[in-house]
Amino acid sequence: MENYSDFIRYYRIDELLQLISVIVGDMSIIGPRPLLFIDQPQGKKVRLIIRPGITGWAQINGAQLLTIEEKNALDCWYIYNMSLCIDLKIIFQTLVLLLIGVRKNQVAIDEAMKWMEHQKYF
Numbered sequence: 001m002e003n004y005s006d007f008i009r010y011y012r013i014d015e016l017l018q019l020i021s022v023i024v025g026d027m028s029i030i031g032p033r034p035l036l037f038i039d040q041p042q043g044k045k046v047r048l049i050i051r052p053g054i055t056g057w058a059q060i061n062g063a064q065l066l067t068i069e070e071k072n073a074l075d076c077w078y079i080y081n082m083s084l085c086i087d088l089k090i091i092f093q094t095l096v097l098l099l100i101g102v103r104k105n106q107v108a109i110d111e112a113m114k115w116m117e118h119q120k121y122f
Contacts, residue, residue, distance in 0.1 A: 011098060018054045028053045030087050032075035041072035049079055057086070057112075060093035062104040073112035076119070 008014050021027040031053025041047075057078035058071045066074070078086065097103070 015054055022054065025051075027051055030054075030056055030090050032056050032078070033059060035071070039068050039071070041068050046076050046079055047072070050082075055090060055094040057090060057108075060090055060097060060105070061108040063097075063102045065102060065104045066109070070109050070113065073116040074109065077112040077115050 028051040058074040
């Protein structure tokens with residue numbers, strides 16, 4: 001790492017500030033990450049059903065390595081399949097990714113993309 005800011009960004013320490021948004025109720029710990037305006041997918045209404053989160057299904061399955069369509073499919077899949085078991089997996093995988101870095105999970109992406117093809121709402 002070249003400097004302090006690279007270290008902070010690489011280990012996502014800057015994300016800790018979002019805990020304030022969780023405390024005041026604007027965000028959840030788990031849910032679809034807020035996206036930049038240019039990254040908004042078609043049919044984004046589904047993403048707005050639940051509060052955005054600090055981490056989520058798309059983050060543990062590829063994060064910035066994903067296309068807009070892949071992120072949307074993973075987020076929509078999560079919204080319609082939310083469970084305590086999946087949330088615990090997201091928390092555990094988030095901690096693992098902090099240590100090993102982001103990896104693209106093609107199996108989860110393919111499952112979500114196939115699921116999206118069969119939905120009438122998107």
